[in-house]
Amino acid sequence: MSESKVSPPSDERLRYLLMAAVDQEISGEGRRELELALQGNPDLREELATFHRLKEVTDTMTPLKPPEETWDTYWEHVYRRLERGIGWVLVSLGTITAGTWALWTAVGQLIRDMTMPAYVRWGLLALIAGFVILFVSVVRERLFVQKKDPYKDVVR
C-alpha cells in the first residue's frame, strides 16, 4: 500500500488507514499517521474499535465445507456439461435448419394456394414475417448487443 504523508488526512485517507490497520497491512508511516488522527478524534477511535470487533467475528467464520463426494464427482459433472453443450449445439442447428425449411415450404404453399382468399394469405404472410423479424431481433440483441453493453454490470 502506498502511503504518502498528508496532513491532516482526508476522510478517504483515514478510511484507507482504518482498513489497513484492521487487516494488518498498514506500514509504519501509516500507523503513525493513524495514531495521530486517533488522538483527537473519539468517533474515529470508536469506528476503529467497531471494525476490530467485526474482524474478530468474521475471523471465526468460514464458508461451510460441502460433502467430500462433491469433489470426487466434480469433474464428471463438468464433463457432462461439455457433452451436453455439444448436444445442444447440434439440436439448435437441426432445429434452425428444419425450421427454415418448414417455413420456406409453408410460405411457398401459402402463395400458391389460390383457394384461400388473398387477404387471408397476406395476413398469414405478415404474421410469419412478423414472427421472423421479432425472433431475429431478440436473438441479435442477446448475442451481440448484450455483449457490448458497457452498462450491463451497473446495478441501480
Added chain:
Amino acid sequence: MNTSEATDRVLVVRAQRGERAAFGELVTRYMQRAYYVALGLVGNHDDALDLSQEAFARAFRARAGIDPERPFFPWLYHIVRRLCFNHARDQRSRRLTLEKAGGWLTDTTMGRCPLSPDRAVERAELREQVGEAIERLAERERETLVLREFEELRYQEIAELLGIPIGTVMSRLYRARRSLAREIETARSRLRQERGAGE
C-alpha cells in the same frame, strides 16, 4: 513464473489442443477455489456448485482465448463472478437465496472449545446474522469482502484479480464493513428487544 503456473501453462496449451484430460486436471486443481468464491458470492451450496461447474464448462468452450503465459485462475475467476452476479440479479433466485440466507457460513470456534448452551445459541445467531448481512451487501463490496475474509487475499492480490486500484479495494472494504457492522448491530438490538419482551 512459479511451478504451479508453469504446469498451468502446459495444461492450458494441451487443453487448447482439445485434450479434455488436461482440462480435467485444471478443473481438479481449481475446483475448490472456484466453488468457495462462488459460495461467497451467491450464498448457498447448490448454486455455488452449479455456477462454478458452469464456469469451467464455459472456460473450456472459450479456451482458445486463454493466454497460456498468464495465470489460469484470474481468467476463470472473471467467468465465475459474471455468472454469480447474473444469478444474484435474477429476482427469482434472489428470493430463493434469501430464504436460505446465512446458512453458508460455519463457526470455526465451535468444537474447539466447549460452549454453554446459551453461548452456543448466541454464536449460531451471530453466524446467521453475519451471513445474512454479507448477502445484503452490494455485489462489488460483497465480492471484495469475500476475497479478503474468506479467500484471505492481500489488497494487492485483490486489486490484481479484479483489475482495480488498491484504493478502490480499501474503499469497498470500508463500505462493506461499515454496512456489516450496522446490520449486525441492528439485528442484535432487535434480538435484545425481542428477548426483553419475552421475559
